[in-house]
Amino acid sequence: MDPVSILLGGLASGMVLFIVSVGLSVTMGLMGFVNLAHGGFAMLGGYAIVLVMRHWGLGFLPALALAFVAVAAFSVVLERLLYARLYRASELDQVLFTIGLVFVMTATVTLSIGPETQVVQLPDWLRGQTDLGFIKYRTYSLALIAAGTALVIALWLGFERTRFGARIRAAVDNRRMAQSLGVDVGRLFAVTFAIGSGLAAVGGGLGAEILGLDPNYPLRYLVYFLIVVSVGGLGRVAGVFYAALLIGVLDFVLKIYFPKGGTLFIYVLALLLLLWRPQGLFGKRGA
Amino acid sequence: MTAARQLAERHRFRWWELLPWIAGIAVFFAFPNYLSFGTQVLITILFALSLDLVLGYAGIVTLGHAAFFGVGAYTVGMMAMHWGWNEPLSGLVAAALVAGAIGLASGWVLLRTQGLTLLMLTLCTMTLLEQAANMGAAWTGGFDGMPGLSFGKILGLFGFDALYFRSQYLYVLAVLFFCFVIVRMLVYSSFGQSLTGIRENLLRMHAVGAPVRARQVLAYTVSAALAGVAGALFTQANGYVNLAVLGLERAAGVLIVLILGGYGRLYGAFVGAIAYMVLEHLLAKAYPTAWQLGIGLTLMAVALYARNGILGLGDALRRRLGAGGTR
Numbered sequence: 001m002d003p004v005s006i007l008l009g010g011l012a013s014g015m016v017l018f019i020v021s022v023g024l025s026v027t028m029g030l031m032g033f034v035n036l037a038h039g040g041f042a043m044l045g046g047y048a049i050v051l052v053m054r055h056w057g058l059g060f061l062p063a064l065a066l067a068f069v070a071v072a073a074f075s076v077v078l079e080r081l082l083y084a085r086l087y088r089a090s091e092l093d094q095v096l097f098t099i100g101l102v103f104v105m106t107a108t109v110t111l112s113i114g115p116e117t118q119v120v121q122l123p124d125w126l127r128g129q130t131d132l133g134f135i136k137y138r139t140y141s142l143a144l145i146a147a148g149t150a151l152v153i154a155l156w157l158g159f160e161r162t163r164f165g166a167r168i169r170a171a172v173d174n175r176r177m178a179q180s181l182g183v184d185v186g187r188l189f190a191v192t193f194a195i196g197s198g199l200a201a202v203g204g205g206l207g208a209e210i211l212g213l214d215p216n217y218p219l220r221y222l223v224y225f226l227i228v229v230s231v232g233g234l235g236r237v238a239g240v241f242y243a244a245l246l247i248g249v250l251d252f253v254l255k256i257y258f259p260k261g262g263t264l265f266i267y268v269l270a271l272l273l274l275l276w277r278p279q280g281l282f283g284k285r286g287a
Numbered sequence: 288m289t290a291a292r293q294l295a296e297r298h299r300f301r302w303w304e305l306l307p308w309i310a311g312i313a314v315f316f317a318f319p320n321y322l323s324f325g326t327q328v329l330i331t332i333l334f335a336l337s338l339d340l341v342l343g344y345a346g347i348v349t350l351g352h353a354a355f356f357g358v359g360a361y362t363v364g365m366m367a368m369h370w371g372w373n374e375p376l377s378g379l380v381a382a383a384l385v386a387g388a389i390g391l392a393s394g395w396v397l398l399r400t401q402g403l404t405l406l407m408l409t410l411c412t413m414t415l416l417e418q419a420a421n422m423g424a425a426w427t428g429g430f431d432g433m434p435g436l437s438f439g440k441i442l443g444l445f446g447f448d449a450l451y452f453r454s455q456y457l458y459v460l461a462v463l464f465f466c467f468v469i470v471r472m473l474v475y476s477s478f479g480q481s482l483t484g485i486r487e488n489l490l491r492m493h494a495v496g497a498p499v500r501a502r503q504v505l506a507y508t509v510s511a512a513l514a515g516v517a518g519a520l521f522t523q524a525n526g527y528v529n530l531a532v533l534g535l536e537r538a539a540g541v542l543i544v545l546i547l548g549g550y551g552r553l554y555g556a557f558v559g560a561i562a563y564m565v566l567e568h569l570l571a572k573a574y575p576t577a578w579q580l581g582i583g584l585t586l587m588a589v590a591l592y593a594r595n596g597i598l599g600l601g602d603a604l605r606r607r608l609g610a611g612g613t614r
Contacts, residue, residue, distance in 0.1 A: 034403055085591060091402060092348050093590045096546055099539055100586025107580035219535065223414055230407045264422060267415040271408060275396060278404040 004135050006253055012141035013210050014248020015148025019203030020221075021228040022155065022240050023196015029172040029235020030189050033083065034091050036098040038200055039218035039225055040105040045071045045201020046213040047109060050118045060123045064202050072198030079193045084186070102218045110215040120208040140209060147206065151199075152241045159237055168192060172235035227270045231281050239282025298475035307557055311460050315453075323452040326524050328564045329459040330517050335545045335556035336463075336470055337513035342542075343551030344474060345506040346486030347398070350538055351409030352514060354393075354416050355386040357533030359515030362386070364433045364528040365426060373438045375523050379462065382519030383512040390511020394504045410535070417533040432529025436522065447523070455524040462520060466513055471553060473509065482506055486551075543582065546589055549596030558597050 024038040048067040052058045058066065078101075086094050122140060130139045159165035170178040171185050179185050204213070211221060224247070232243030247266060254265050273281060314325055334356055341347045359382035366372040366381060397408045420427045427433070440446045445454040473479050481502055484492045492499050522528045531537065540563075548559025571578040593600055 028403070032403075034406065082587070082591065089590070089594075090348075091406070092342070092546075093594060095348070095350065095406070096542070096586050097590035099542075100583045100588075100590065103579050103583025103586065105583075107576050107583060110576045111580070222535070223410055226407055226410070230404065234403070264415065264418040267411050267418060271411045271415065274400070274404055274408055274411070278400045 002135075005137060006256060007249065008135075008137050008141055008145065010249030010252035011245060012144040012248075013207075013252055014245035015144045016203055016207035016210055017224065017228050017248050018148055018241050018244035019151060019206060020200045021203075021225045021232075021244060022151075022237060023192075023199045024225060025229045025232055025240045026168065026172075026235055026237070027189070027193050027196050028229060030168065030175070030185070030192060031087055032234075033087060034094045034098065035083075036095060036222060036226075037101040037105065037218065038197070039221050040102050041071050041075055041197040042200040042204030042207075042221075043105065043109065043213065043215070043217040044074070044204070045198075046120070046204035046208050046217070047113060047118065048201065049205035050120055050208075050213070051113075053121055060121075060126070064205055067201045067205055068198040071201035072194040075197030076190055076194040079190055083193070102222075105218060106215045113215075115215055117212055117214040118208070120205060120213065122209070144206060152237070155237050164188075164191075168235075223267075227266070229280075231270060231273050233280030233282040236280070236282050239280060242282060243280070307554070308460075308464060315456055315460075319451065319453070322456040324564075324568060326452050326455045326459050328560055329456070329463050330520050330524065331541070331544060331560040331564060332556050333459075333463050333466055333520065334514055334517040334541050335548070335560055336467065336553075337510045337517060338541055338545050339550055339553065339556050340470060340473070340510040340513070341507055342545065343555070344479060344486065345482045345503055347503060347507065348406060349409040350406050350535075350542070351411075351413030352510075352541060353533055353535075353538035354409075354413035355390055355511040355514035356518035356521070356537065356541075357413075357416060357420070358386045358389055358511075359383070359518030360522045360528045360532040361420060361427060361518075362515070363519040363522045364436055367436045367438060367522075368428075368433050369426070373436075375438050375441050375458070378438070378523065379516050379519050382515040386515020386518070387508050387512030390515075391504065391508040394507035394511070398500060398503050398507060413533060413535070413538060417530060420530060420533060428529075430530060432527060434527045434529075436526050436528070438523050438526070447526070452524065459520050459524060462516065466516060467553075470513070474553065478502065478505075483551075543586060545596075547585070547596050549598035552598055555596055555598050562597060 020039070020042045024035060027033060027035060027038075045067040048070055049060075049063045052066055053060065053063045082097070086097055126140045126143055128139055129136045130142055132142070159169065167178065167183050167188055170181070171183060171188055175185055204217070211217070228240060228244050228247055231247070232240035250269070251263070251266055254263070258265075311329070315322065318325070334352075337355075338349075338352050341349060341352070362382045362385045363378040366378060372378065372381075393412050397405060397412070400408060421429055423429070438447055441454060441458050445458070448454050474482075481492065481497050484497065485499055485502060489499065518532060521532065544559040544563045545556055546559070547563055548555035548557065566581075567578065570581065589596065595602070
């Protein structure tokens with residue numbers, strides 16, 4: 001494969017990683033909550049998309065929108081009822097609770113839908129190849145790159161240019177101070193949690209082509225999402241974006257050149273990076 | 288009983304501490320057809336006990352403890368496979384040394400960090416070892432692992448019994464007893480006291496001049512060596528080793544066992560392993576998915592309502608009945 005195709009393929013999978021992980025980064029940055037069940041929301045989103053397209057005959061884009069809304073609503077119910085009780089609990093309790101939640105999600109999906117891998121049917125306009133002038137490449141990968149880029153710009157604007165974004169940034173940097181200034185961090189967190197889970201749902205559907213979709217999805221990719229978030233730095237949208245692209249491209253390249261041990265290097269890299277900068281490549285020191 | 292007397296006497300053996308061992312020997316005579324299962328339970332108890340030392344006493348939250356179990360299991364397996372070294376007891380010592388060395392090296396580096404970073408680093412270390420075992424197929428058998436390993440007689444007297452696990456059961460029970468005595472002594476020594484101090488109040492322990500990091504690294508190393516022994520017992524008793532010994536599922540599983548029983552209290556590992564594995568044995572084969580659902584719901588409930596596990600519930604019950612719980 002030529003370098004440009006490899007780069008494009010890597011960027012496409014990096015975008016999927018970004019779309020799924022960005023919500024996790026912001027919610028962990030806000031509350032310091034170790035949420036290992038985030039990949040579960042991505043899986044639920046993927047299944048929602050597959051099911052409504054199959055049974056209700058919905059188009060791809062309406063299905064994505066529906067999955068976003070449905071998973072966001074579901075997650076905020078979980079957040080208010082269960083997660084909120086554990087914000088002051090130890091990391092251990094949070095880890096246990098969210099691992100338990102992953103098991104419940106996996107088992108529920110296996111029981112109600114079945115253990116087999118699901119395929120997301122792409123519409124015709126996303127299939128085949130597109131001629132970029134200098135290279136022909138898979139339309140879907142190019143669409144993923146475009147969607148991811150649009151999303152990061154939208155999120156950046158939302159974070160840097162709106163009042164809501166300013167509140168989130170303030171709360172990530174210093175929760176107590178933000179609270180004393182009258183920011184309702186609990187509500188802020190619920191809204192962010194819903195948006196983040198909704199985005200994960202969209203990412204689960206968009207990424208089914210690349211990552212696959214079956215009941216073991218949340219556990220299989222748990223380490224990947226966590227690596228992206230911790231390398232990017234907690235609560236940093238731009239950091240997660242760079243980290244996701246870096247890991248997506250590296251993973252893609254290594255899988256082509258070292259098909260047997262490619263993933264090994266990702267873990268070595270993550271280990272070294274975290275030892276060198278425990279707050280992540282793009283995180284603030286002492287945050 | 289006054290608090291001072293309670294503190295001064297808490298390291299003494301109490302009569303009920305004999306019960307688990309009597310029960311262990313009774314099982315050998317009462318359930319001769321379940322000794323294979325019993326052996327797995329005993330190995331899990333030892334593994335959970337090693338985790339209790341770091342998690343329950345030193346307060347180090349790790350997601351990658353199966354790394355050391357796996358290192359011990361592979362050490363014994365590779366020695367038997369490539370060098371024909373199949374003497375069991377020296378195998379255990381070798382597994383403890385190798386796992387302890389890796390625990391020392393990784394603990395030295397990783398324990399500078401804490402919280403989420405530490406969780407991630409322990410997880411990455413374990414996944415790294417898993418990938419390495421998967422890749423080094425010439426040495427480790429790769430994805431298929433090493434099936435059909437055979438080991439020599441224990442002390443040159445008792446051969447392993449692949450069908451009924453009679454000698455394996457007693458062998459593992461004896462090793463568990465030996466390791467338990469070590470852990471019990473450690474926990475009630477001044478070293479164990481300072482670990483508890485570090486768990487309860489890190490800053491204050493720094494302030495009183497305790498060598499916090501050295502203590503944590505030492506606890507991590509000892510725990511890694513014990514987990515390595517548990518892994519070595521797994522390979523020796525079952526006669527095989529594969530990638531499953533290193534996975535996230537085993538690491539999460541032992542965490543669940545310990546939390547279910549109650550951490551930071553020595554006997555939590557026993558109660559948790561028996562409760563978890565008996566349930567699993569009864570339910571998992573018939574309804575594997577329902578089992579996963581049940582374990583998930585149990586975990587969520589434990590995290591939300593019963594943070595001290597089964598033994599903690601027992602304490603709460605006794606306190607409510609007015610007998611006064613001891614910990």
